[in-house]
Amino acid sequence: MSSITTPAKRLLVLIPAFNEEGAVAGVVAEVRSAVPGTPILVVDDCSRDATRSQARSAGAQVLALPHHLGLGGCVQAGYRLAYELGYDYVIRVDGDGQHDPRDIPTVLAALEKGDCEMVIGSRFVDDNGEHTNVLRAAGIMFFRAVLRPILGRPVRDPTSGYVGVNRTALELFSATFPLEYPEIEALVVLQRKRFRFVEVPCRFRPRRSGRSTITAVKSIYYMIHVLLGVFVNVLKFEGRKK
């Protein structure tokens, strides 16, 4: 596998993980088979289980956070390291196995076209949303409606964490990245900087182990938190591209 500190290729696959000992090794193995030779960085958000050792033994390099930062802080740490090391593209694949790594080449191809700064792997472009529960589907519809006028264009899967960024977006996200529930707010941050995104079809699967951090009760907090975050980012708007 390529060393992460001497990038022979321009792509880094970033896997944020928290208590994913049951899934992370399988995800790393799948990534290695989908994009052989590509460096893989697992960012361990101070897991209390064997996530770190599982990731290492599967062949990934591990960025180990000294205390739990939450998803946004965890992803941003990976973005910071990737930016410092000079990577041109970073594709994020979640450590719970929900994102099918066989779609990484699709995301990379869209990034390499060069007509956008961020690519979202979407479960709805080809209507592959069968693994989305009712509550989440309702939330996605709600946020689609909220984001439509802000972004000036529709987004089909605003909560997807299957995301690829180029170096320009990497630089931005290294400095500014929403910390708790980052996906939706990150779109508004991009829009603030007049960056572009595209959506490509990707396969999503049920998580392999563990439980989602967003429970039914937390989903209300999630909605309020994200709405507030979107509102605050709208207030910081720097103008829309004509």
Next chain:
Amino acid sequence: MDRLFDVVAIFSLVLIVWVLSSVRRAHIRVEYSVSWLLAGAVLLVLARWRTLDDWIAAALGISDSFIALAMIAGAAFLVVLYRLSLRISGLKDSSITLAQQVAILEFRLDALSDKKKLS
């Protein structure tokens, strides 16, 4: 009514003593104690100086001077809490940046020592 003012005076005295004792035991830093001590002192003065309460109540158009005192106390504590929220937000941002930098430095150190081991 007098009893209520006495209760507020005792409460503010307890607050001041409590904060000073925490500062002495280094449980709270001096810069964070100032807001609480100030709020306690204002409350104590208002609880003991009834003429001032009456004057403030008249200025605010409130018939009851104790309600004026309660309003000022509430506002003072809201300001203190807001200042603390600002501090906590700043500290959280710093702590996140620090944790990320520590992790990145540790990663780079490990990479360097691996290189040394290999060479």
